[in-house]
Amino acid sequence: MAQLVKQKTIPTLYNMSSSQAFVILWALEEVADTHGIKYNIKNLPRRDPNTAKELKALFPIDKSPIVTLEPVDDEPAQTYQVLPNVLTESRLILQFISDNYTTGEWVPKSSSDKSRDIFFQELAKCTLILKVNFCVIFEVIPTFLPFGLRHLILLLVKPVVNHFLDDLRDIYQVMEDSLDEERPWFSGEKIGLADFNMSFAMDMAVQRGYFDPKRYPKVGKWYESILERPAYKRALEKGGEYDLTVFA
Numbered sequence: 704m705a706q707l708v709k710q711k712t713i714p715t716l717y718n719m720s721s722s723q724a725f726v727i728l729w730a731l732e733e734v735a736d737t738h739g740i741k742y743n744i745k746n747l748p749r750r751d752p753n754t755a756k757e758l759k760a761l762f763p764i765d766k767s768p769i770v771t772l773e774p775v776d777d778e779p780a781q782t783y784q785v786l787p788n789v790l791t792e793s794r795l796i797l798q799f800i801s802d803n804y805t806t807g808e809w810v811p812k813s814s815s816d817k818s819r820d821i822f823f824q825e826l827a828k829c830t831l832i833l834k835v836n837f838c839v840i841f842e843v844i845p846t847f848l849p850f851g852l853r854h855l856i857l858l859l860v861k862p863v864v865n866h867f868l869d870d871l872r873d874i875y876q877v878m879e880d881s882l883d884e885e886r887p888w889f890s891g892e893k894i895g896l897a898d899f900n901m902s903f904a905m906d907m908a909v910q911r912g913y914f915d916p917k918r919y920p921k922v923g924k925w926y927e928s929i930l931e932r933p934a935y936k937r938a939l940e941k942g943g944e945y946d947l948t949v950f951a
């Protein structure tokens with residue numbers, strides 16, 4: 704263990720299966736191991752109607768992940784976002800974990816790595832995930848249609864999906880060109896927030912067949928190194944189903 708961090712809050716992660724909550728679970732497993740961070744997890748099955756109710760009771764936008772914070776040592780409740788002791792939005796939850804449950808090891812040292820880290824956080828959460836989601840939506844719509852119509856609509860939407868897959872190739876190329884021996888992480892020399900933020904969109908792209916590691920070997924190697932991390936593996940064991948090939 705690197706160095707114990709004194710926690711002011713104990714987080715509880717509301718983890719809907721096969722959702723972005725997985726990256727929060729992975730990050731919490733990392734800091735549990737390196738800094739002795741204690742956290743609770745509540746696994747919620749994606750297809751259970753009570754899941755949305757349970758999330759809604761915590762925050763009006765009933766999406767996963769949501770994290771609640773239990774103050775320790777009579778620390779007063781704090782409003783970090785808009786409700787006391789409630790965190791949402793995975794990028795911000797990851798930032799909170801870095802700020803509160805690490806000793807700063809996810810913050811890049813050099814100013815060039817800092818700029819790169821911020822760029823890739825933005826790319827991950829605004830551009831990459833958007834294009835991946837467009838592919839998913841256009842692929843999924845036909846599956847809700849009656850059998851006869853399904854194939855026709857699938858044929859019609861195929862060019863649209865191909866358009867977004869083309870967009871994705873440009874994004875992967877920028878990612879590929881940024882990685883090298885000295886900077887094997889999107890955050891630069893060391894793993895950092897950009898890498899955590901990239902992971903969900905890449906999990907989805909890989910699981911759904913939108914990413915070809917042979918065309919982007921450095922990104923493929925980066926992705927494999929994420930999967931090999933003991934904390935990622937433990938998160939898979941603790942979090943329940945993580946299948947991004949099935950929608951809803």
Ligand SMILES: N[C@@H](CCC(=O)N[C@@H](CS)C(=O)NCC(=O)O)C(=O)O
Pocket residue numbers: 719721722723724765766767768791792793794
């Ligand atoms: N911007 C949010 C997105 C949260 C979100 O949309 N979560 C999805 C799962 S990945 C969800 O809860 N979907 C359930 C639904 O739409 O009913 C974040 O980054 O945390």
